[in-house]
Amino acid sequence: MMLLPCPWCGARNASEFRYVGESGTRPDPATVTPEQWRRHLYFHANPRGWVRENWYHGSGCRRYFTVERHTATNEVRTAGGRS
Numbered sequence: 751m752m753l754l755p756c757p758w759c760g761a762r763n764a765s766e767f768r769y770v771g772e773s774g775t776r777p778d779p780a781t782v783t784p785e786q787w788r789r790h791l792y793f794h795a796n797p798r799g800w801v802r803e804n805w806y807h808g809s810g811c812r813r814y815f816t817v818e819r820h821t822a823t824n825e826v827r828t829a830g831g832r833s
Contacts, residue, residue: 752824758811766809773802773816773829798822802829 752764777790800818807813816829 752826754805754807754817754826755828756807756810756813757815757828758813759807762807762810766807768806768808770804770806770814773804796821 753761754764754767755761756767772794777786779787782790798821800820802816803819804814804816807815818827818829819825
């Protein structure tokens with residue numbers, strides 16, 4: 751079981767959350783080309799190691815938050831440091 755540290759509700763089972771995606775800069779829809787937009791939506795680096803991710807707490811406070819997760823071990827820490 752993976753626990754996620756919701757800043758408002760505390761640590762909860764990952765089944766209460768929805769993975770939103772890797773944190774990153776979203777391209778400006780007014781200036782981006784269709785190819786750049788496709789790359790933003792569908793192509794991710796998927797590195798082994800620590801990745802900043804966005805999550806949505808749908809079964810709790812219904813808020814979005816960011817954590818860092820190690821992709822090999824599923825260890826989770828808050829985006830500002832270890833939890």
